[in-house]
Amino acid sequence: MCTRIIYQTQSEKFITGRGMDWNDPTSKFAVIxxxxxxxxSGGNYPNALTWTSKYGSVFTSMYDAASSDGMNEAGLVANALYFAEADYGDYTKSDKPVISVGAWAQYFLDNFATVAEAVEAMREPAFIICAPLLANGRPATAHISLSDESGDSAILEYIDGELTIHHSNEYTVMTNSPTFDEQLAINKYWKLVGGNRMLPGTINAADRFVRVDYLLESTPKFEDGKMATAAAMSIMRSIGVPLGMEDPDHPNISATLWRSLGDHSNKTYYLESSRQPALFWVDLNKLDLSEGASIKGIVVDGPENQFGDVTNQLTPMDTITWM
Structure with missing residues (x-):
């Protein structure tokens, strides 16, 4: 499920790109x-974590129950990627408040302006995560990537009940399995081989990591604006998995259903559905994100094709109950 990059422009600004690979093409997505x-509230639990959003944000929801990807008005981007190895511990044996994994990315968007702030808060997490079962019977396990306007980056993974944080602006690529430190080790080997000689070609996560790392390093740093946006999206398109391809036993090896870009400095969130012919975007600078404003959104892959600036096309939507 997914690939994430951080593209640097010629003027040393940053765009985070993400591709959503998933094995349920009927799943409902909306930009909210x-x-x-x-x-x-962190979910429908007796001891659910509660908080009040400090920052307004735009995010892509799944199943009307999870925040999978988004950007807040401070320029922080959060991406939740499927992670089969995740183990958050047993929330029923903890006294900490509970947050659903579907709300985890949104927690960061609501509360933090920078990666450094978020990482510091997660040194001693104020909550424990619960991963509910999906309709296919698998737990909705994920790891999180964070990036901000400065180009800072962090990867957060729970393994054997313990949180591991990888924090560095050098971490510009992320996919799914294996664990992030193993991804880095695999990529180190392929750097010795040299991407101009040979690259691994399967659609599994480790191979995608290697290929997209090479593409990101090889793509020129275009000036901020249309060319930089186009360059970042071209990388995401090049690493996508064609519609219809899947491995039923591995949901992280599935077709790419959509691609997003978070332009940190321009505060613009782009999305492209694989099932529609055009790119559309929301300009956070034009949104009313003030306290008391209504939640608004637009359904992806609905009866109407979205294209161009859809900021003024967002309409009131119901409150999300995190799964």
Missing amino acids: AMPRGYKQ
């Missing part, structure tokens, strides 16, 4: 604008 001052 969430205002500041919104009271949140």
Whole structure:
């Protein structure tokens, strides 16, 4: 499920790209604008974590129950990628408040302006994560990538019940399995081989990591604006998995259903559905994200094709209950 990059422009600004690979093409996606001052609950649990959003944000939801990808008005981007190895520990044996994995990415968008702030808060997490079962019977396990306007980056993974944080602006690529440190080790070997000689070609996560790392390093740094946006999206398109391809036993090896870009400095969130012919975007600078504003959104792959700036086309939507 997915590939994530951080592209640097010629003017040393940054765009985070993400491709959503998933094995349920009927899943419902929507792009949603969430205002500041919104009271949140970590899910339908007796001891659910609660907080009030400090920052407004735009994010892509799954199943009307999970925030999978988004950017807040401070320029922080959060991406939740499927992670089969995740083990958050047993929330029923903890006294900490509970947050659903579907709300984890949104927690960062609501509360932090920078990667450094988020990492510092996660040194001693104020909650424990629960991963509910999906309709296919698998737990909805994920790891999180964070990036901000400065180009800072962090990868957060729970392994054997313990949180591991990889924090460096050098971490510009992320996929799914294996664990991030193993991904780095595999990529180190392929750097010795040299991408101009040979690259691994399967659609599994480790191979995608190697290929997209080479493509990211090889792509020129275009000037900020249309060319930089196009360059970042071209990398995401080149690493996508064609519609219809899947491995039923491995949901992280599935077709790419959509691709997003978070332009940190221009505060613009782009999305391209694989099932529609055009790119569309939301300009956070034009949104009313003030406290008391309504939640608004637009359904992806609905009856109407979206294209261009859809900021003014967002309409009121129901509150999300995190799975």
